[in-house]
Amino acid sequence: MATTAERAAEDDATTALPYADDGKRRFRPTPGGWAGRAAFVLALALIVVWYVTANKPFRADELSAGVILAIGALSLNVLVGYTGQISLGHQAFIGIGAFSAAYVFSHNHQGFYAGLAASAVVGIVQAVLLGLIALRVRGLYFALVTLAWGFMAENAIFRITSFTGGGAGTPFPRPSAFRTDKTYLVLCGIVLAVVLLIDWRLVATKAGRALQALRESPNVASSYGVNVRGYTLFAFGVSGFYAGVAGALFAARRLTAGASDYTFIDIALPLLILTVVGGLRRRGGIVVFALLYVLGREYLPDWGQSISFLKDNAIYVVPALSGVLAILTLIFQPEGLGTITAPIGRWLKGERFELDLSGGSGAEGVDARP
Amino acid sequence: MVLGIAIAQPAVFGIVNGAAFGLVAIGLVMIYKSSRVFNFAAGEFATLGAFGTYIGIKVLGLPYILAAILGVAAGTAAGLLTERLVVRPLADRPKVTVLVATAAIATIAIPLELMIGGVKTFPARPAFENGVSIFGVKIISKLGPSIFGVRVSPQLLLIMVSLIAIGVLLVWFFGRTDLGLATLATSQEPTAGRLVGIRLNRISMLTWGAAGFLGGLGGVLLAPVTASFTAGYGTTGVLISAFTAAVVGGMTSIPGAFLGGILVGLVQTYAQFDLTKVTGASSVALFVMLVAVLLIRPTGILGTEA
Numbered sequence: 001m002a003t004t005a006e007r008a009a010e011d012d013a014t015t016a017l018p019y020a021d022d023g024k025r026r027f028r029p030t031p032g033g034w035a036g037r038a039a040f041v042l043a044l045a046l047i048v049v050w051y052v053t054a055n056k057p058f059r060a061d062e063l064s065a066g067v068i069l070a071i072g073a074l075s076l077n078v079l080v081g082y083t084g085q086i087s088l089g090h091q092a093f094i095g096i097g098a099f100s101a102a103y104v105f106s107h108n109h110q111g112f113y114a115g116l117a118a119s120a121v122v123g124i125v126q127a128v129l130l131g132l133i134a135l136r137v138r139g140l141y142f143a144l145v146t147l148a149w150g151f152m153a154e155n156a157i158f159r160i161t162s163f164t165g166g167g168a169g170t171p172f173p174r175p176s177a178f179r180t181d182k183t184y185l186v187l188c189g190i191v192l193a194v195v196l197l198i199d200w201r202l203v204a205t206k207a208g209r210a211l212q213a214l215r216e217s218p219n220v221a222s223s224y225g226v227n228v229r230g231y232t233l234f235a236f237g238v239s240g241f242y243a244g245v246a247g248a249l250f251a252a253r254r255l256t257a258g259a260s261d262y263t264f265i266d267i268a269l270p271l272l273i274l275t276v277v278g279g280l281r282r283r284g285g286i287v288v289f290a291l292l293y294v295l296g297r298e299y300l301p302d303w304g305q306s307i308s309f310l311k312d313n314a315i316y317v318v319p320a321l322s323g324v325l326a327i328l329t330l331i332f333q334p335e336g337l338g339t340i341t342a343p344i345g346r347w348l349k350g351e352r353f354e355l356d357l358s359g360g361s362g363a364e365g366v367d368a369r370p
Numbered sequence: 371m372v373l374g375i376a377i378a379q380p381a382v383f384g385i386v387n388g389a390a391f392g393l394v395a396i397g398l399v400m401i402y403k404s405s406r407v408f409n410f411a412a413g414e415f416a417t418l419g420a421f422g423t424y425i426g427i428k429v430l431g432l433p434y435i436l437a438a439i440l441g442v443a444a445g446t447a448a449g450l451l452t453e454r455l456v457v458r459p460l461a462d463r464p465k466v467t468v469l470v471a472t473a474a475i476a477t478i479a480i481p482l483e484l485m486i487g488g489v490k491t492f493p494a495r496p497a498f499e500n501g502v503s504i505f506g507v508k509i510i511s512k513l514g515p516s517i518f519g520v521r522v523s524p525q526l527l528l529i530m531v532s533l534i535a536i537g538v539l540l541v542w543f544f545g546r547t548d549l550g551l552a553t554l555a556t557s558q559e560p561t562a563g564r565l566v567g568i569r570l571n572r573i574s575m576l577t578w579g580a581a582g583f584l585g586g587l588g589g590v591l592l593a594p595v596t597a598s599f600t601a602g603y604g605t606t607g608v609l610i611s612a613f614t615a616a617v618v619g620g621m622t623s624i625p626g627a628f629l630g631g632i633l634v635g636l637v638q639t640y641a642q643f644d645l646t647k648v649t650g651a652s653s654v655a656l657f658v659m660l661v662a663v664l665l666i667r668p669t670g671i672l673g674t675e676a
Contacts, residue, residue: 086466088410088473137664140408143469144613145661151610152657156650265602269477276470313488316481323477330471331459 066294075242084215089150095262097247102170112175123244131236158259169258282338378518388635394612397584413604415585420593449582483601494593620673
């Protein structure tokens with residue numbers, strides 16, 4: 001008790017109030033503290049504005065790729081982070097969404113938004129179908145199923161000419177209001193914000209608690225009255241929804257949906273790495289790392305080209321480094337970048353800044369029971 | 371005769387391709403038996419084997435046999451590195467964590483291959499370009515013997531022979547030797563294994579080194595069947611077939627992996643030959659087969675506890 005009080009007294013910016021439950025004092029920042037937090041947000045905003053205005057060839061297109069990757073990684077996070085089921089076939093999730101959107105556009109002559117809706121619906125359907133298998137097969141074996149699912153999509157579904165347009169792909173334009181790269185980035189940002197909002201509500205409500213119980217042990221959850229089937233399929237549906245939307249955005253960014261874009265090596269592996277390094281169940285970390293990943297992919301090759309033996313192959317440095325980063329994350333810091341972003345988020349909400357570097361006790365990095 | 375070939379050709383191709391999957395599958399089964407881990411880096415062990423051989427021949431100008439040894443050594447080194455850098459630090463974590471880490475190994479290996487070799491197709495040379503001769507007497511011609519009117523090349527024969535030899539060797543190792551029994555014991559109860567004096571780290575090194583060796587050998591032998599390979603070839607071309615073979619065989623059984631490999635080879639080849647109207651029929655067949663086995667008979671054909 002005394003130590004708690006002393007610590008509270010030491011903190012000059014504290015007007016400590018006794019906390020009803022366990023004698024701990026609840027921290028409230030002073031007006032100065034709030035000002036500091038506002039300044040931090042303002043500084044971040046200024047950096048973004050500076051980046052947009054100062055960089056002459058402002059790479060908006062790459063940034064929207066990062067935002068889309070972030071949505072895809074959040075989709076994977078729902079499976080790996082919330083249900084504890086791993087997916088190695090996310091190129092199918094994203095690609096099926098992309099081709100559905102393009103199909104609705106080219107065959108039914110509907111616009112972008114109809115395509116987006118179609119990609120969301122088809123994304124949900126395919127994910128729920130896979131979820132039906134996940135009810136019976138868990139852990140390592142389910143990872144295999146998703147791997148085979150992804151390759152089946154790549155080799156069979158994406159090559160059905162009447163659906164995907166074969167090698168040339170199917171055109172899928174951007175909506176008229178968001179045609180340029182910069183405005184399209186705004187659209188991607190809006191969609192990401194919506195996805196983050198849904199994800200936040202998903203975790204903060206009953207469904208989130210049910211999924212958490214389910215992840216720890218389906219049997220225990222079931223005995224406490226959690227509807228295991230329903231919530232598993234629900235989570236898969238949510239994941240498929242994010243992925244489908246990401247697919248439609250991906251296709252419109254390229255202006256066309258082509259089979260060669262949605263491969264295991266280009267989509268499924270990077271998304272897994274993004275999710276792991278960003279930190280499972282750490283939305284902020286995942287989004288930040290997705291953006292860092294594409295910015296790295298964009299800028300590092302420029303520097304790498306000056307290194308003689310790399311030359312044009314410098315574009316592969318970032319994917320390789322991200323793999324190294326993923327292994328380091330798994331071993332040393334299972335919460336990934338979330339170790340940094342989560343405390344910042346809590347600090348902004350008016351709590352103390354506490355960096356937990358213990359390796360995330362209780363919250364295992366990638367966690368699924370076999 | 372035409373009908374005979376129509377049936378025999380896919381059968382022979384299927385069996386021989388399947389034998390190749392079986393070779394990689396045996397490596398997967400060995401890792402699963404000894405550490406209960408799914409090794410997603412196995413595909414890249416194979417690519418490194420093929421890639422090492424290619425570099426040995428084209429860049430270093432080595433004769434084939436030395437280049438092949440270089441390829442197998444590259445695979446073995448990758449296996450040992452994976453063990454030391456990934457598997458051992460994560461030994462106490464959930465198995466899915468290790469799976470992700472091995473997938474990360476593949477994520478590192480593929481860009482590295484691209485960095486060194488670029489985006490192109492590399493030719494893969496078969497072991498016997500001019501048939502097999504002993505003391506100047508030709509016993510197997512370049513095209514190989516004819517089985518049911520289908521030519522089976524020396525490379526395919528070599529794959530069959532290696533698969534059977536390695537299978538027998540591993541069955542003997544796990545069933546008859548002290549080291550093999552120690553390996554099985556540690557997979558079931560690591561603490562108890564340590565108590566009776568088994569060095570867990572040694573066992574782990576041994577199995578992952580062997581898995582790297584098998585993967586590398588698989589790549590050296592497999593790539594010539596399709597005449598060429600690309601960066602990431604092992605992961606995109608071999609890994610799923612090999613995993614399906616292992617699962618069909620029961621994931622813990624070495625003869626099972628052998629049978630599973632042949633079954634997968636047959637199913638894939640028949641799908642390719644007979645369902646030409648379905649795009650990517652062989653990957654559809656693979657997915658259906660995997661899901662069917664996991665839903666109906668998760669222990670596979672010959673699966674047991676150890």
